[in-house]
Amino acid sequence: MDEKLKKALDFSNLKKTLTARREHIREKLESRLIYGHAGGIFNIDHTLITFVQMLIDQGRKTQVPVIDSNKNPILIPDLEKFRDEIFDRYFQALGEYFTEYEKIKSSRTVEKLVEYE
Secondary structure (H helix, E strand, O other): OOHHHHHHHHHHHHHHHHHHHHHHHHHHHHHHOEEEEOOEEEEOOHHHHHHHHHHHHOOOOEEEEEEOOOOOEEEEEEHHHHHHHHHHHHHHHHHHHHHHHHHHHOOOOHHHHHHOO
């Protein structure tokens, strides 16, 4: 096989594998940010974190109804505890995502990308 063609094919395989790995770790992050609490399902994101903190800042800390990801009203008994739990889950998941992202970012071969799975 022509050397230029081989290099082009290798590069194409690397890009394809890199894209697939990035998508895989994004999906893992999203799944780690799904949080069940008080019978509701919440997707932890900046909006939820900010909203919960705003409620706490306004003095609403106990027995607070919040709309979950399925548009259901969920009564949160202790909003400060809920905030602490979503903060912890968010930063733990983000830390794992960052670590995995850095590993694949520095990979220059398909073999190295695949070994991180």
